[in-house]
Amino acid sequence: MTDRVLLVDDDRAVREALGQTLELAGLRPILASSYIEAKDHISTQFQGIVVSDIRMPGKDGFALLDHARKVDADLPVILLTGEGDVPMAVKGMTGGAFDFIEKPCSPSDFLAVVGKALKTRALVLENRALKREIRQGDAAARMLVGTSALSEQMREAARAAARTSAEVLISGPPGAGTAKMAEVIHLLSAAAMRPFQKISAASAAPDTLAVAFERAEGGSIFLDEVAVLPPAAQFALLDLIDAHPGTRVIAGTYRDLAGEAAAGRFNPDLFYKLDVIRVRIPALKERPEDIPVLFRHYVALACEQSDLPMPAITPETIAGLMAEDWTGNARALMNAAMRFAMGLSESHEDEGETGLAGQMARVERSLLIEALTRHGGNATEAAAALRLPRKTFYDKLTRHGIRPEDYRS
Structure with missing residues (x-):
């Protein structure tokens, strides 16, 4: 202050x-x-x-x-x-x-x-600083927010992919932001001024793919969750990529596309055509230190878009965020930030534990994760930092479903 x-x-x-x-x-x-x-x-x-x-x-x-x-x-x-x-x-x-x-x-x-x-x-002043952060820097710095080493690796991967015109395969858990990553790669590329087309692979058909390639000529096409692309559309996509060498295809998936191809559920030729440059988006649980940064960023965006005053984000609010699993990743965190910006209280009715017990459990989980993150996933050092006997520490990890290997650097 x-x-x-x-x-x-x-x-x-x-x-x-x-x-x-x-x-x-x-x-x-x-x-x-x-x-x-x-x-x-x-x-x-x-x-x-x-x-x-x-x-x-x-x-x-x-x-x-x-x-x-x-x-x-x-x-x-x-x-x-x-x-x-x-x-x-x-x-x-x-x-x-x-x-x-x-x-x-x-x-x-x-x-x-x-x-x-x-x-x-x-x-x-905090709101102004966040707005400057949103508007300044290249697309990777502006749109891929985070201070962790994994976030920096992600931004560098986007910049490296943008330096070529080859196809890109983006993998990441549901809600991680594959579409945003694809847009960043496009905006950083030499084709940034050309069209950027987004297509839902689940509903794509040969004719809709053809229209997309015509509209994106010289630009980029993003196929969201390419693993569920219908068989007929898979064959059509192979032909369209060959027929439009100036248009780059960026595919996103949260599934093991190599495994899908090996099992015969995805066209192997198309897999190898798309699997030129790989970009992985880590889950939020792999980079918990990014959660407060992302939350503040999303709250500032929501306030700016809705012309709302920036609410106070207290240490208690951050502790609650850190105690969540965030299986929905960035999308879930963004939704929580929007509700927070609008002054809507969070409901924990479906979390099993409510009231003081539930709050204490969430704070305890946050402290365990913070200790593991600080000590690179080393359970012995984390337990010592929290002054807990090794068995007690592991019992708490089991109770909260936390795996030390998820936090190893």
Whole structure:
């Protein structure tokens, strides 16, 4: 949370007393005695809040409020009022003031209003940072969010695939985001300005494939869950790939396509045609450290798309997320983030354990996973870090369905 407070008051005794109150609370005040002195501290780079007296020589607190809102409409400005100035302060709030404090006030009341404004400011700044992250960088950095080593490997795999025009086979568990990966590869490729066509393999027919190739000429075609492509469409796809060498086919699947081909359920020739470059998307349980990052990213996206304020994401919220299995992977996490952004509470009625017991179980599972992740899947080191006997540690792993090998680096 930001800790900068621009405090403006022409009364030196009041200014210094309030400044000392802020310092004792661990905050960093910037003291100013007038509009002229204060305005130079307000810029698009200022990450704090403003607390200003209303009545000051020259330009008053309302003028400073107007200036601050022109520089940054989301900058919280708290107005300090003297006796009889409350109606003026209320009027100022209709002009965009965050709140007002009547002088004299107790340190606790003063810090309560300041703390509320600082939390609001921190949320705004976090939302802005996430939006910049969304908009900046190449498609891999912008769309494949995560800080884990596996996420970086995934981004590098996408960039490597984009440097060629060969067919790509993307594998990953349900909900992992094969379609997004395909789009990233297309956007990074030399054909980025050409069409990108998405087709559901389950409903694809020879004629629909032909239309897709015509529309995507020189671009890319993504076949979602290619393992269920009907036999007739499989033969047609082979011919279409040969007939359109300038169009790249990117196929996605959560099944073992090599096994499907070996069992005769998928055309072997088509498998070898598609299996040129392999890109694997790891499940969320393989990279739990990405869960908080992805969740914040998805919440920011949902808020931006729906024009909603960024809600506070507490440590308790993160602990709850880390305790989940996320078998639905990124899609399930995205849905949870959308519900969170809209203020809809999560229901755990189908989880077997509810209330305090259920919450404690989820927190315990989160701690076990965090320890295993930190120690590269080494159960002995993880147990020692948690100060648990080896047998107790393994009993807890079994109870929560956690396998140390899933977290080995």
